[in-house]
Amino acid sequence: MAYNVIEQQVQTPIICNGFTLLEGGELAYFRTEDEQTKHHMMQIWQTPFLKGDVLPSEHQDTLLFKIGNKDIVKAMAESNELITLLNKEDSYEGLYDDIARASKDVIDAYYWLNEEETQQLSIPLKEINKAANAAVDEFEKVKQLRKQAAKETQSISKKSEELFNKIKSTSFKSIQDFVHLLTQLRTLRGEVISLNEIRYTDDAFIEEKEQQIVEQNELISRRAVTFLLQDTALSPYHQAVEEKQEQLEKVDKVIDIKQxxxxxxxxxxxxxLLIDIVSNLKIEDTSHSTKIIENISLIFATINQLKAALKNKIKAVGKKEAQADFAAQLKLVDQSIINYLDIADTPEKCDEFLTKISITLEELEGKFADFDEYITTIIEKREEVYAAFDSRKNSLVEARNKKAISLQNAANRIIKGAQKRAQSLASTVEINGYFASDLMINKVRDIIKQLQELDDAGKAESLETALKSSREDALRKLKDKQELYEDGENIIKLGQHKFGVNKQQLDLTIVYKNDSLYYHLTGTDFYQKLNNEILEQSRSLWDQELVSENHDVYRSSYLAYTIFQSQDTEQLAQSSEADLLQQVQQIASQNYAGGYVKGVHDHDAAAILNVLVQKHHDLELLRFTPNVRAHAQLFWQQLDQEIKNKYNQIIKRAGHVLQVFPNSDNHIFVIDQLIIEITNSNQTAITIIEKQSDFNEHIKQMATYLFYELKDNDHFVVSQNAIDLQNSFEKALQSQNAYTQFNRALDECDTQKDKVDTVRHWVSAFAKAEQPQSLQYHIEECVAHMLYGSSAEVVNSINATQTITNLKGTHSTITDGEFEFNYHRFVALLDDYVKYKVPAYEMFKKTKHQVTEDLKSQLRLEEFKPRVLSSFVRNKLINQVYFPLIGDNLSKQLGTVGDSKRTDRMGMLLLISPPGYGKTTLMEYVANRLGLIFMKLMDQR
Structure with a gap:
């Protein structure tokens, strides 16, 4: 008895008297005989039942053989089950679910069904699965629609029963009862009719309900007409309208008025609704319908008046409320604009926030559309918003571009340094390690990420390419160094010849030659005389290397003076030497152009600053130069007494204010008046100071000194040096018995000018002949003191000169580490240097740089620098063929290094080939390795 696994059926049994199953699946058996016989019939049948491990030898190279009979039979059995399901009637609910599940199971379990040898059974199986799922979905949809239809039908049925019962129980004592019920019937009829739009509803039920509603509506309508013929039928509406009119007078809010x-x-x-009922009913007596409609029309007239009053009041009250509401809404918009502008840190956010504000303004415009006066304000606000966000967006875009350019420039500088560093490395491992782990290379990669975040992919891609090219160039250069170069990178071998390598980079500079300035291309014999008016006028600055130093000013002096000018002198005076040194070091470290060497110039600047601050504090009013103080005293003493008293009072009053309020600047006006008085004066002092190099500054110093000298007392301070000079002069007169002659000369003077000139001549002659340079600086002060000495009762013995020792730097003003410091000469020299020399030097440097860059742009030097293409490969053809030929030729033109150098230079290297064969690429490579200038000359014809 055989069982068919595929069909899942037991086949017809074989009745026999004995059988055996052979290894090849042959079934041999004896037929059943009803009677005994000598001859037995044997039948042999081929069956699929193989015995043991015997497999058919045919088609062993096919896919089906590899899959195996067992899996194929299982797949056929499950497919047969699916066919059985497909042939069934739609007799049970889960049929399509079973089909979908069975088809999916077969597809998932037997991957080989999509192969061509299995006839791609997966395709019809997938279609069966898709159709079954669609049927399941449709079945679920129909179930939901039926359920919804039943629910709606039940709801309508319930509503209709409730309404019909309500109609039966209503007494209809008021017209409003009729109206309410008729309104509900109309609504219910609309819902019943709407059931026709829902699928799977009962059409008979709908028709029945609609008929019942129509009958009830007609019945109530006729009763309503009869009721309306009564005189008091419409009284509720008259009363309702009157109540609304009274309420209108009381309400004062738009929301209440709208309600x-x-x-x-x-x-x-x-x-x-009542008019509609009367119009649709067939009333035999037309007078009845006319009467009803006229009565209703009277109420309508009152309602129309009430509506007009409502609109007017809404407009009046709404205008007041809208004014406050609009102001509040506009203020909110303004605040939103401020907030959005503050947090809009990208152009994209600017667009996003602008859209939000625009939508808000559109909503505001719609809300206040009835008020024309607000529309203009909204339009102006919209323009203001667009302008503000457009400006913000532009500034962000500019800032982003500026940042991107700055990052790109920084990365290019790093890559430029990395190229030189990488080309100095001695092995491939070192180069790869350098580009993989160096901090500066990682910095470039960080910059590339930042550029990508800034959406500047072009610059980021350019930097990535440059970084990769730097690495490849370094590896190529290393390979050339190992195979071509000798003696480091100083000699290169081309074929059999060795050539010197020029390492000097091509650049344009300005050099001093033959008492003139020349342009010079480094590594060449190119010189061109420079003609520029500004540079010619700056001839004294040609040999100045630093902005902070020249042959008269030491750079540490300049540093000390700039700190002295920029910092509060009182705080500097209270600082210790260590604090001053720390402050100087901090400022010097940030000033690279000054050329300050740590441990040298900062140390000297701190020492000079310490003495400068100390002298400034101790000298008090002697910090004004002797000439300023002398000329001021001469001016003051020669003023008319009346004018002198007036200014004295003004100065004293301003001094009292300054004493109470030290930070006040109200005393400046007094100094300004003194400046005017000195300028307009025709006195001896003015004649003297007109010879000064800075006339206006000298007058300003005189006025300032007069104010501070006279604000507290009427005495003039005099230095000990001036007293010493006067004493020496008088002793000299006495020793030479010349006192009488001196006095006689003074007596013969007719004017104060003559007296001043006479005393100056005598003292000047004495001082220049017999006194040191330090006392000669006080001649004018000595003259003033000799003429008006009675007013100078305050003598300050502080010396303005001091020798500063243990200086580390070198300069023409420093001898054996010592600097002779004089407060007045130091301040005057540095003040002139800062005001005139420094701006002139900066202009000189700026002009020098500008003319250099202009000629660079004209010469286009970058085009003369040979660059090796990143795709260039030095192969055997170049090494074994071209290099020997080029080396032989260049040895005649340029000469070689060593004893084989030729003195008869001659020849020309000529390369001929069709365009695009690499002549320029090869020669540019050779020029790059030799360090030569590479010029491309093209025929423009």
Missing amino acids: LEKEVNQIAEDLE
Whole structure:
């Protein structure tokens, strides 16, 4: 008896008297005989039942053989089950679910069904699965629709029963009872009719319900007409309208008025319903319908008046409320604009926030559309918003571009340094390690990421390419160094010849030659005389290397003076030497152009600054130069007494204010008046100071000194040096018995000018002949003191000169580490240097750089620098063929290094080939390795 696994059926049994199953699946058996016989019939049948491990030898190279009979039979059995399901009638609910599940199981379990040898059974199986799922979905949809239809039908049925029962129980004592019920019937009829739009509803039920509603509507309508013929039938509506009119006078809010308007509209709808009922019913007596309509029309007239009053009041009250509301809304918009502008840190956010504000303004415009005066304000606000966000967006875009350019420039500088560093490495491992782990290379990669975040992919891609090219160039250069170069990178071998390598980079500089400035291309014999008016006028600056130093000013002096000018002198005076040194070091470290060497110039600047601050504090009013103080005293003493008293009082009053309020600047006006008085004066002092190099500054110093000298007392301070000079002069007169002659000369003077000139001549002659340079600086002060000495009762013995020792730097003003410091000469020299020399030097440097860059741009030097293409490969053809040929030729033109150098230079290297064969690429490579200038000359014809 055989069982068919595929069909899952037991086949017809074989009746026999004995059988055996052979290894090849042959079934041999004896037929059943009803009677005994000598001859037995044997039959042999081929069956699929193989015995043991015997497999058919045919088609062993096929896919089906590899899959195996067992899996194939299982797949056929499951497919047969699916066919059985497909042939069944739609007799049970889960049929399509079973089909979908069975088809999916077969597809998932037997991957080989999509192969061509299995006839791609997966395709029809997938279609069966898709159709079954669609049927399941449709079945679920139909179930939901039926359920919804039943629910809606039940709801309508319930509503209709409730309404019909309500109609039966209503007494109809008021017209409003009729109106309410008729309105509900109309609504219910609409819902019943709407059931026709829902699938799977009962059409008979709908027709029945609609008929019942029509009958009830007609019955109530006729009763309503009869009721309306009564004189008091419409009284409720008259009363309702009167109540609304009274309420209108009391309400003062738009929201309440609109609610009242809604109630009035409801009354109008009820009355329209009554008119509709009367118009649609067939009333035999037309006078009845006319009477009813006229009565309703009277109420409508009152309602129309009430509606007009409602609109007017809404407009009046709404205008007041809108004014406050609009102001609040506009203020909120302004605040939103400020907030959005503050947090809009990208152009994309600017667009996003601008859209939000625009939508808000559109909503505001719609809300206040009835008020024309607000529309203009909204339009102006919209333009203001667009302008503000457009400006913000532009500034962000500019900032982003500026940042991107700055990052790119920084990365290019790093890559440029990395190229030189990488080309100095001695092995491939070192180069790869350098580009993989060096901090500066990682910095470039960080910059590339930042550029990508800034959406500047072009610059980021350019930097990535440059970084990769730097690495490849370094590896190529290393390979050339190992195979071509000798003696480091100083000699290169081309074929059999060795050539010197020029390592000097091509650049344009300005050099001093033959008492003139020349342009010079480094590594060449190119010189061109420079003609520039500004540079010619700056001839004294040609040999100055630093902005902070020349042959008269030591750079540490300049540093000390700039700190002295920029910092508060009182705080500097209270600082210790260590604090001053720390402050100087901090400022010097940030000033690279000054050329300050740590441990040298900062140390000297701190020492000079310490003495400068100390002298400034101790000298008090002697910090003004002797000439300023002398000329001021001469001017003051020669003033008319009346004018002198007036200014004295003004100075004293301003001094009292300054004493109480030290930070006040009200005393400046007094100094300004003194400046005017000195300038307009025709006195001896003015004649003297006109010879000064800085006339206006000298007068300003005189006025300032006069104010501070006279604000507290009427005495003039005099230095000990001036007293010493006067004493020496008088002793000299006495020793030479010349006192009488000196006095006689003074007596013969007719004017104060003559007296001043006479005393100056005598003292000047004495000082220049017999006194040191330090006392000669006080001649004018000595003259003033000799003429008006009675007013100078305050003598300050502080010496303005001091020798500063243990200086580390070198300069023409420093001898054996010592600097002779004089407060007045130091301040005057540095003040002139800062005001005139420094700006002149900066202009000189700026002009020098500008003319250099202009000629660079004209010469286009970058085009003369040979660059090796990143795709260039030095192969055997170049090494074994071209290099020997080029080496032989260049040895005649350029000469070689060593004893084989030729003195008869001659020849020309000529390369001929069709365009694009690499002549320029090869020669540019050779020029790059030799360090030569590479010029491309093209025929423009």
